[in-house]
Amino acid sequence: MGGLLVAFLILVILILAVVVSCIKIVPQAHAYIVERLGGYLATWPVGLHLLIPFIDRVAKKVTLKEQVVDFPPQPVITKDNVTMQIDTVVYFQITDPKLYAYGVENPLMAIENLTATTLRNIIGDLELDETLTSRETINTQMRATLDVATDPWGIKVNRVELKNIIPPAAIQDAMEKQMKAERERREAILRAEGEKKSTVLVAEGKKESAILDAEAEKQAAILRAEAKKEATIREAEGQAEAILKIQQANADGLRMIKDAAPDQGVIQLKSLEAFAKAADGKATKIIIPSEIQGIAGLAKSVTEIALENK
Numbered sequence: 001m002g003g004l005l006v007a008f009l010i011l012v013i014l015i016l017a018v019v020v021s022c023i024k025i026v027p028q029a030h031a032y033i034v035e036r037l038g039g040y041l042a043t044w045p046v047g048l049h050l051l052i053p054f055i056d057r058v059a060k061k062v063t064l065k066e067q068v069v070d071f072p073p074q075p076v077i078t079k080d081n082v083t084m085q086i087d088t089v090v091y092f093q094i095t096d097p098k099l100y101a102y103g104v105e106n107p108l109m110a111i112e113n114l115t116a117t118t119l120r121n122i123i124g125d126l127e128l129d130e131t132l133t134s135r136e137t138i139n140t141q142m143r144a145t146l147d148v149a150t151d152p153w154g155i156k157v158n159r160v161e162l163k164n165i166i167p168p169a170a171i172q173d174a175m176e177k178q179m180k181a182e183r184e185r186r187e188a189i190l191r192a193e194g195e196k197k198s199t200v201l202v203a204e205g206k207k208e209s210a211i212l213d214a215e216a217e218k219q220a221a222i223l224r225a226e227a228k229k230e231a232t233i234r235e236a237e238g239q240a241e242a243i244l245k246i247q248q249a250n251a252d253g254l255r256m257i258k259d260a261a262p263d264q265g266v267i268q269l270k271s272l273e274a275f276a277k278a279a280d281g282k283a284t285k286i287i288i289p290s291e292i293q294g295i296a297g298l299a300k301s302v303t304e305i306a307l308e309n310k
Contacts, residue, residue: 022051024058031097033060043097062097066158069108073166074116076123078131085166086123088115090146091159099154107153111146115160118145128167135162 025048026032032044036056051057069092073085090111094100104110122141123131131138139160146157167175 018053022053024049024051029063029065031062031064032058033062033097033101035059040098040102060097060101062094062100064094064097066091066093069111070163071112071115073164074119076120078123078126078128080127082128082171083168084123084128084131085164086119087163088119088142089161089163090115090157091161092150092155092157094154095156096154099152101154103153107155110153111150111155111157114146114149115142118142118149128171132165132167135165138162 024032024044026044026046028046030046032049034041034044034049034051034056036052040059041056069090071088071090073087075083076086077083092111100107119138119142122138126134126138139162142160143157146160150157
């Protein structure tokens with residue numbers, strides 16, 4: 001009785017294990033290829049599914065996310081017979097899980113070989129310089145070719161990139177020398193342009209300085225002329241005013257003399273003083289007009305007055 005119970009429990013456990021193993025949950029961005037008795041049955045999308053035990057099985061689990069494959073460098077020969085190493089990166093996505101499962105035995109190896117042959121065909125029509133400068137064109141051609149070729153496998157090629165283009169060592173040395181010469185040429189051009197601009201700026205500076213100096217000299221000359229003119233005018237006005245004042249003083253003196261009504265003796269004495277100032281004690285010959293010879297008689301009086309003052 002105890003053995004039957006143990007056997008029953010074992011049978012229940014086996015049945016539960018089989019039932020649990022028949023329950024399948026397909027996760028997001030995945031698909032399951034299900035076969036029945038060795039033949040294709042269905043492609044399960046995301047969700048809960050049940051298998052018939054011992055009849056159905058999950059033949060392949062396929063991811064529907066975009067995948068990236070980095071292939072190793074491939075030797076290719078350009079149109080001008082230069083051998084280079086080029087490695088590529090392919091971005092692809094499985095669009096038909098059934099075709100992917102049954103279309104080709106090893107899809108990744110097939111894509112790698114197809115990429116290598118396509119790359120050789122495209123590079124073979126290009127020269128070295130075109131290969132180095134036409135990456136975008138090569139990428140576009142390869143993507144279009146691979147997309148068409150992989151369509152029967154349920155694969156869509158979204159993008160192809162040339163990761164590295166490695167020319168031979170001799171070509172690399174020549175390219176480095178060419179780049180160095182180009183940089184030196186550009187440096188020489190930039191230096192010459194800088195010197196030219198510097199010379200032009202210096203010349204323009206000298207020109208502007210000369211113009212400013214000439215303008216300043218012109219303004220200074222104008223100011224000096226105006227100052228000289230003003231000084232001359234002021235001097236002339238001063239002289240005219242001095243002459244006017246002298247004449248006014250003479251007129252005032254004559255008026256005072258006239259108002260004082262001096263007698264004949266004072267007039268004769270002033271005349272002698274004027275003659276004395278004219279002689280100034282020097283041996284000067286003075287001619288006295290005959291009209292005033294009558295004042296000679298006063299000389300003795302003048303002499304006596306002088307002696308008394310001593």
